[in-house]
Amino acid sequence: MSRGRGSNLARLIFLGPGLIMLTLLAVVPMLLMLSTMFFQRGRFGGVVYEFTTANFSRLFQPLYLNVIQDSLVVAGLVTVLALLIGYPTAYAIAQLPPKWKTIALLAIMLPFWTNFLIRMYAWTILLSGPGLVNEALTGIGLIDKPLELLYNRGTVVVGLLYGYLSLMILPIYSAVERLDPRLREASANLGASPVRTFFSVTLPLTLPSALIGAVLVFVPSFGNFVVPEILGGGKAIMVGNLIRDQFLKARDWPFGATIALVMVVVTVILLLAQAVVSRRTRSA
């Protein structure tokens, strides 16, 4: 009994500062902000504290539903591509000799130390009409005139993928790295081909980490407004842009908060799904 209480106290001491910070500086402001969705917008911005459900019905207008749906498609596409590219990359890095492993991981992390905005602007230079990619393609005679590579949904997907791919690679890498090599040997020893071993042993045991990576990529992609702005040219509007516009341009906090709720709900659903799958996969 006393031992249990002691460890509870210790737990509280360790968790306390973090919990207080999170509650005061993240949860409370977020709840305050979200609570505005039950109220009306003031004539010149601000919030008029009169109860209404109009914000919710407005959310279901096709205009906004389309934006939400588009954002889900873009973020989903980015996540799937990140998984398809990230998993083999992470797997390959985990098989490298230790020295090369460090170099490869460093290469993956390196872009992270550069400002996100600058990296995105760099893409506009690469992809613009007279940019490097078009120059190269015309140079080798593959195309006659420059392609329109910038300012469409594909560009947004590429930009988001580039921005968040490492968030997929790192958790998968650590899971593959941690995987007991004897499990794969045991699988081979029991008659499983390398492909079979991958799908029956390696993949299921690293899936929880791949899902963490998927959540890490999906959530910031879904709410992103910088990439659609810079690489999408403002044409490809996403939820993030919508929220930003409501708060900063339309000065409609209540409706902005309502759309933000969509993001919170999507994120929570994803985290719950991830938790359920990991629990099922993990031993005991």
Next chain:
Amino acid sequence: MTLLSIEGVSRKFGNVTALSDVSIDIQQGEFFALLGPSGCGKTTLLRILAGFETPDRGGVRLDGADLLKLAPHKRPVNLMFQSYALFPHMTVAKNVAYGLERENLPRAEIKARVGEVLEKVGLEPMANRRPAQLSGGQQQRVALARAIVKRPRLLLLDEPLSALDKKVRAEMQLELKRLQHEVGITFVVVTHDQEEAMSLADRIAVMDQGRVEQVDAPVTLYDRPRTYFVADFIGANNLFTGAIRGGVFSAEGLGPLPSKATTADGSAALAIRPERVRLTEPTPGMVQGVVVDVSFYGGVSHIAVEVTGLGRKVLAATQGSARITPGTVVGVTWRPEDAVLIAN
């Protein structure tokens, strides 16, 4: 009938020689042990048999066919891992069924065989548990069940009992032996524990520094060690280094010792088991010493004698309690035929 023949296998890791020209023949239905201190190469040899390592030189034949040509997953050889390597995301039944599913057997047959083997190792009630929910001994049985359910030609066991506590270990030793008789599969067990090897195996290959020192039945290894390493490694032994001249063994600093020289003249060692050493009234010309320690172990007593002119103590074992006390001056002798001479 020879099932497995290992012919001149060598393997180096950088500058370290893991295996040096190892040749062993293992018979069909045999319980064979590879015994040696850690780092002697026994695990490397096992991994070569399973296909996780390739030798630099030499060959391995199973039933006369080249085993090294086959990919690991195509070998009729199953390995029970030291760490068990059970799949944590599968139930006990799924773990055991895994190897059979790879053979694309009908579901009904897989189910029947899994049930049968789980019953054999006494784990039927645990079929739907995950490995993490089992005790060490139970996990060990799952690993064994998973390996034997495929009915391999050869079953390799890597330190199968090392992770178990002493009591469970003794039980599992008996069980392994019973199982081996029942299923009739050839077992090759790797171990550093000589008691385990002696009690389990029909024959033992003693290995040291990548070489095979001696391959023999446990009793022969104990009674007739052929190398100094084996004499020293297997059981307690009193070893004297010296030389044979004209059919008589003389130890350095002690002079002639009782023995029946069968080996030719040259430098040699003499080994005499503690239980063969007799302590008598000292008479001239006999090796003499002072009793320094008497330990009673229930069934036997160990008496350590400090022998004049010898660096180390001579150990003698007697049945029951010893009537001798420390400080007594004794003569140390043995029957000449009990001494084992090892040529260098």
